[in-house]
Amino acid sequence: MADNDTTTGTAADDFTMPTEDELRARLTPLQFEVTQQAGTERAFTGTYHDTKTDGTYRCIVCDLDLFTSDTKYDSGSGWPSFWQPIADDRVNLREDASHGMVRTEVTCGRCNAHLGHLFVHLHERLNFFIRHILVILMLLCLLSLHAQNFF
Numbered sequence: 542m543a544d545n546d547t548t549t550g551t552a553a554d555d556f557t558m559p560t561e562d563e564l565r566a567r568l569t570p571l572q573f574e575v576t577q578q579a580g581t582e583r584a585f586t587g588t589y590h591d592t593k594t595d596g597t598y599r600c601i602v603c604d605l606d607l608f609t610s611d612t613k614y615d616s617g618s619g620w621p622s623f624w625q626p627i628a629d630d631r632v633n634l635r636e637d638a639s640h641g642m643v644r645t646e647v648t649c650g651r652c653n654a655h656l657g658h659l660f661v662h663l664h665e666r667l668n669f670f671i672r673h674i675l676v677i678l679m680l681l682c683l684l685s686l687h688a689q690n691f692f
Contacts, residue, residue, distance in 0.1 A: 556603055556651050564602065576602050576654035579639070579646065584619025591615070598623075603652035607631050620657060626650075634659060 565573055574580035584590075589598070598608040598621070608623040608631075616622035626632045630650050637646035637658065645659040 558652055559602070568601065572601060576656075579637075579655040581657075587620065589621045590619055592621070597627075600649040600652060600654055600656070602654040603649060605631060605649060605651040607649065607656070632656065 559567070561577070564577060568576065571580070571582060575582060592610075592613075595610045597606050597610070598613075599606050606627050608621075608626055612623045612625045614622055614624060632650050633648045633653065635646050635648070637644045647656045647659050648654060649656060
């Protein structure tokens with residue numbers, strides 16, 4: 542990966558969803574639970590909740606580029622938070638009335654993997670903005686480590 546390369550696929554690309562057995566073989570049990578059964582992980586336990594390195598966040602199921610680090614911010618929630626996806630078609634939004642509350646679920650625009658929930662907040666300096674609180678495990682963060690020639 543060169544700098545912030547955000548060219549990996551679009552939501553409209555041909556994509557063959559892996560079978561349940563293929564996903565179970567490739568993902569950890571928690572990753573499978575989160576992406577396929579709308580589970581969650583404990584706050585502040587994931588790899589990327591406080592990452593500040595430049596890069597692109599991709600869906601762990603289908604590898605679609607979803608967010609870039611320049612839209613990531615610290616919401617204090619313990620999960621990675623973004624105020625905008627790379628493009629509108631990269632994520633789907635739907636009402637989620639589970640657990641006795643109404644929220645907006647965020648899923649991958651290509652494979653419909655559960656990514657987390659969307660919240661609208663009033664922020665003193667930014668007026669209204671949208672933050673995507675994403676469960677860390679279903680994202681792959683491809684970090685630009687060009688200084689170390691890592692990619």
